Amino acid sequence: MAATEMVLSRSSSGGGGGSRWCPTPEQVMLLEGMYTGGLKTPTATQIQQITARLSLYGKIQGKNVFYWFQNHKARDRQKLRKKLMTIYQHQRLYPPYNSPYHDPLPLQVGVVEDASSCKNRVNKWKVDPPVDQTCNFKCDCSLMTVMMIESTTPYCTRVPPKTLQLFPITTTTASTLKDDLSKP
């Protein structure tokens, strides 16, 4: 980095108040809980609910949740991939078949109908996760839908309703409200 200066140029970066979401420990904890609990790709509806719940612990948007799962899954996958790669390399083995470590995650997928017809890759994990909540919505596809849905709630912390600012490009000096994160 330039290191020449970086002082208090606060939030000049682009469009939205704080430059990026900084999850509180509680939020991270809950998210990781859901992830290890089996939720890898939440549907739009789930993202909504998760966002609502996490907003109790700090300001957050649906897209943050969406990104979190995307990144977490991707990095999990790449971690596994590297591990497998070194293993294969170590044993002078080639990956099992076609694209072996291209999808190593033992994610719990949805119902894979019959597996007899392999014409399509079994990417059918679009049904909603193990928890049996009665959401019968077929195809709510992550990001788009999320964005469509969250519409009017720019960031949904439960702050007292101040004068709503569409695009807080203005300085908003300070941060302070940023986080009280004290690591456990």
Add this chain to the structure above:
Amino acid sequence: MAATEMVLSRSSSGGGGGSRWCPTPEQVMLLEGMYTGGLKTPTATQIQQITARLSLYGKIQGKNVFYWFQNHKARDRQKLRKKLMTIYQHQRLYPPYNSPYHDPLPLQVGVVEDASSCKNRVNKWKVDPPVDQTCNFKCDCSLMTVMMIESTTPYCTRVPPKTLQLFPITTTTASTLKDDLSKP
């Protein structure tokens, strides 16, 4: 997705498909015009305007415009890439330098500040395109912002503004409300 439903009862009339956007010839013409005119990656603001304009010729959403440019650019690029690849292969040449045909498109980028400091990749094409409309918004980054903006207008054919509903999550056993937001 189960495909069990998708009633697609109506609206197939008049050139709008139910399941996916089917651009009218006028829309395609205009889009291609803009593309060859130099617009490769419209900002959110531009996407809005384009959508508004194209909605005169048929129903369309911001995401359609977004996807159209994404796909068009991607496929243009891959076409060029293939062409270059065969050329190189044909002449027993290796690509010029590091990743030669990784960015073959002579896209018109925004102002590249000084080019003297190459510390960062010059990916600064985030400023808004040639047309000098006075939008000073720094970083409105494509999809997210588009979605944020278009918010309450699920599909922006010129329908009269109804009362906005913000997505009832409650059980409401299936259906009924669903098609309200998927079909006109």
Add this chain to the structure above:
DNA sequence: GCAAATTAATGATTTATTCAAG
């Protein structure tokens, strides 16, 4: 102990790839 400098994590975008409708 403290900040500046460096490195590691990780949030956010962009690009490439894949799926499926027509």
Add this chain to the structure above:
DNA sequence: CTTGAATAAATCATTAATTTGC
């Protein structure tokens, strides 16, 4: 086969850890 839609991989950029010299 073409192409709209969706997802995953790669990349960028900023924040937190950490090292280091004082």
